[in-house]
Amino acid sequence: MNNVQNKKRANKSLPFFFKDEFKVFFVIIFFSTILLISTFTFDKVPPILNRGIQPATFPKGLLVLIMFLTTIIYYLSFKNPWKKEKKLPKPFFLTILSFILFVVISKSLDFFLAISVLSIFVSYNWGERRVFYLLLVGIIFPLVVFIFFEMILGLRFPPGIITNLYYY
Amino acid sequence: MMAPLFSSKLLIVLLFGTLFGLILGVLPGLGPTTGGALILPFTMTLDPLSAIVLLTSIYCAGTYGGAITAVLINTPGTPAAAATCLDGYPLAQKGEAGRALGMATVSSTVGGIFSVIVLVFFAPVLAKLAYEFGQPEYFALAIFGLTMLASIGEGSPIKNLIAGAFGILISTIGKDFMTSIDRFTYGINELSVGIGFIPVVVGLFAISEMLTQSTLLDQVFKRVALKAVKLPSLDDYKKTWKTILRSSGIGSFIGVLPAEGGTVASLIGYSEAKRFSKEPEEFGKGSIEGIAGAEAANNAATGGAMVPTLALGIPGSATTAVILTGLIIHGVRPGPDLFREQPDFLYGIFGAMLIANILFFIFGFFGAKLFARITLVPNKILWPMIFAVSVCGTYSLSQSIIDVWIMLFFGVLGFFMRRYGFSVVPVIIGLILGELVEGTLRQSLVIFDGNWLMFLTRPIALTFFILSLIALAFPLLRSKKQKN
Numbered sequence: 001m002n003n004v005q006n007k008k009r010a011n012k013s014l015p016f017f018f019k020d021e022f023k024v025f026f027v028i029i030f031f032s033t034i035l036l037i038s039t040f041t042f043d044k045v046p047p048i049l050n051r052g053i054q055p056a057t058f059p060k061g062l063l064v065l066i067m068f069l070t071t072i073i074y075y076l077s078f079k080n081p082w083k084k085e086k087k088l089p090k091p092f093f094l095t096i097l098s099f100i101l102f103v104v105i106s107k108s109l110d111f112f113l114a115i116s117v118l119s120i121f122v123s124y125n126w127g128e129r130r131v132f133y134l135l136l137v138g139i140i141f142p143l144v145v146f147i148f149f150e151m152i153l154g155l156r157f158p159p160g161i162i163t164n165l166y167y168y
Numbered sequence: 169m170m171a172p173l174f175s176s177k178l179l180i181v182l183l184f185g186t187l188f189g190l191i192l193g194v195l196p197g198l199g200p201t202t203g204g205a206l207i208l209p210f211t212m213t214l215d216p217l218s219a220i221v222l223l224t225s226i227y228c229a230g231t232y233g234g235a236i237t238a239v240l241i242n243t244p245g246t247p248a249a250a251a252t253c254l255d256g257y258p259l260a261q262k263g264e265a266g267r268a269l270g271m272a273t274v275s276s277t278v279g280g281i282f283s284v285i286v287l288v289f290f291a292p293v294l295a296k297l298a299y300e301f302g303q304p305e306y307f308a309l310a311i312f313g314l315t316m317l318a319s320i321g322e323g324s325p326i327k328n329l330i331a332g333a334f335g336i337l338i339s340t341i342g343k344d345f346m347t348s349i350d351r352f353t354y355g356i357n358e359l360s361v362g363i364g365f366i367p368v369v370v371g372l373f374a375i376s377e378m379l380t381q382s383t384l385l386d387q388v389f390k391r392v393a394l395k396a397v398k399l400p401s402l403d404d405y406k407k408t409w410k411t412i413l414r415s416s417g418i419g420s421f422i423g424v425l426p427a428e429g430g431t432v433a434s435l436i437g438y439s440e441a442k443r444f445s446k447e448p449e450e451f452g453k454g455s456i457e458g459i460a461g462a463e464a465a466n467n468a469a470t471g472g473a474m475v476p477t478l479a480l481g482i483p484g485s486a487t488t489a490v491i492l493t494g495l496i497i498h499g500v501r502p503g504p505d506l507f508r509e510q511p512d513f514l515y516g517i518f519g520a521m522l523i524a525n526i527l528f529f530i531f532g533f534f535g536a537k538l539f540a541r542i543t544l545v546p547n548k549i550l551w552p553m554i555f556a557v558s559v560c561g562t563y564s565l566s567q568s569i570i571d572v573w574i575m576l577f578f579g580v581l582g583f584f585m586r587r588y589g590f591s592v593v594p595v596i597i598g599l600i601l602g603e604l605v606e607g608t609l610r611q612s613l614v615i616f617d618g619n620w621l622m623f624l625t626r627p628i629a630l631t632f633f634i635l636s637l638i639a640l641a642f643p644l645l646r647s648k649k650q651k652n
Binding site: 056088107122 | 209210212324326327329330336344346347349350354383549555556559560564569572573588614618
């Protein structure tokens with residue numbers, strides 16, 4: 001009972017903009033507003049060709065519906081506050097970082113290299129220290145997948161410093 | 169019915185699909201939806217029937233596979249096996265893991281076969297009914313599907329509605345299909361063809377799960393030892409046959425409704441088993457009826473969910489949304505015409521589902537011990553490998569690196585959606601129904617000369633709208649009843 005009261009007090013002491021409910025509400029409303037504004041820039045069909053509704057009308061309606069429903073869940077959260085989520089651990093942020101690394105490397109250097117780097121980076125940061133397993137997930141397995149997709153599906157991977165060695 | 173399946177190629181596809189589905193089901197975090205999405209590019213090398221047989225066998229076996237992990241490590245391999253943990257694990261802890269898995273295997277098989285029978289008889293009837301449907305009826309039906317999903321799906325109905333609307337919104341990205349006007353493309357050429365289904369599914373399921381796993385690295389699973397799977401005793405059969413039949417009926421019915429298929433079905437099957445049981449106090453402590461109720465229901469939902477998918481082109485679950493995509497990719501258009509023009513193709517699917525249910529019974533009975541060992545593969549090795557397959561699979565469909573980035577974006581988005589209680593399934597269903605919803609709405613308005621009230625003059629459409637309102641009111645009534 002005491003714990004519940006303490007938790008309630010802890011939640012009450014937080015300013016509203018630090019609460020999950022507000023953060024989710026703010027993010028959805030913010031992006032929906034931007035998208036809603038952008039729907040006003042869509043081209044319009046001349047009235048003589050227009051059948052039914054304009055192309056922007058349907059997405060506009062959806063965005064308004066999303067904003068309306070988001071306001072309702074935020075309002076309801078005053079009565080029933082959401083369960084407080086645990087803080088995200090370090091490996092989560094490192095995994096997100098590995099995705100960013102993947103995008104950068106696949107765009108600037110090589111698609112296959114990006115997969116290898118991400119696999120080794122993730123495996124290492126999730127606690128794998130054995131070199132064989134790091135090589136397995138970082139080189140052997142991606143190589144098998146690469147060759148499999150290339151040969152079975154006839155897929156041509158985007159050019160890059162390593163992929164070019166295979167193709168030329 | 170089985171004639172098209174008597175080819176060695178199709179039988180190999182069925183065997184592979186069932187084994188692959190079992191492995192996917194056993195691995196927590198993966199499942200038939202993610203597995204189906206990952207294997208979709210490979211199906212391009214197959215003929216349409218083999219491709220759909222592969223996907224449906226993964227669906228059937230994957231749904232059952234979740235029970236093995238649920239019983240042995242108290243973690244559902246798939247969300248549909250969550251209710252199985254409640255009694256499966258306590259029974260396993262009492263040294264009766266073999267008995268628990270035996271009951272799970274038998275009830276899953278009975279539920280699965282029952283639902284295939286429902287599919288065989290009910291899908292053609294629904295398809296015939298669909299001949300009466302015009303654009304307004306299809307629009308009303310799609311709205312009914314989305315409201316049902318919001319209402320009886322997992323979590324908050326309002327959050328489910330937001331997720332469904334978001335899925336439809338994603339489907340509007342790209343060139344408008346009626347006027348070719350760009351929407352939300354912001355000058356990016358690749359976006360003018362729209363956002364593909366596979367990057368979104370793989371992102372929302374596989375990549376978001378990878379992020380979830382990154383937050384659970386300190387979690388230790390205690391695996392209960394399994395000697396062998398035991399067939400249920402005569403006493404167990406006497407105790408559970410009614411529960412199995414009831415749950416098979418419930419699962420098939422829930423499956424037909426466009427909702428989260430097996431997950432919801434197993435929870436309802438479990439609670440109904442408890443309600444009708446002579447020993448409700450045993451539930452949660454290792455009740456054999458609890459396992460039978462949950463497992464028969466979740467596998468019965470597989471055939472049920474295929475009914476609207478094949479008859480109307482409206483998916484009954486996230487996995488059937490993947491199967492629907494497979495059908496479309498292979499040039500098969502689900503709906504009433506499919507039943508008239510390609511009955512052999514449909515009978516092939518029905519037969520494949522029937523055989524898949526028998527195959528997973530055999531594999532499950534003799535190989536559960538082996539499949540359970542797959543859970544020993546550490547996440548730090550498994551997930552980087554899944555990432556490699558996800559990236560290559562997503563890239564392969566349209567050979568576009570943008571698709572891979574979209575997959576990563578939806579992975580991160582899916583993680584935060586799940587963290588804050590938004591189910592990702594409505595996004596998938598919304599995305600796949602988006603074009604149908606918008607297209608039928610706009611065409612209906614052309615027919616009605618812009619008069620929205622004309623929807624109310626169509627009896628079938630009106631019925632669906634009324635059912636949608638009931639579906640939306642249902643959670644309110646339920647919460648009021650719970651408060652009382």
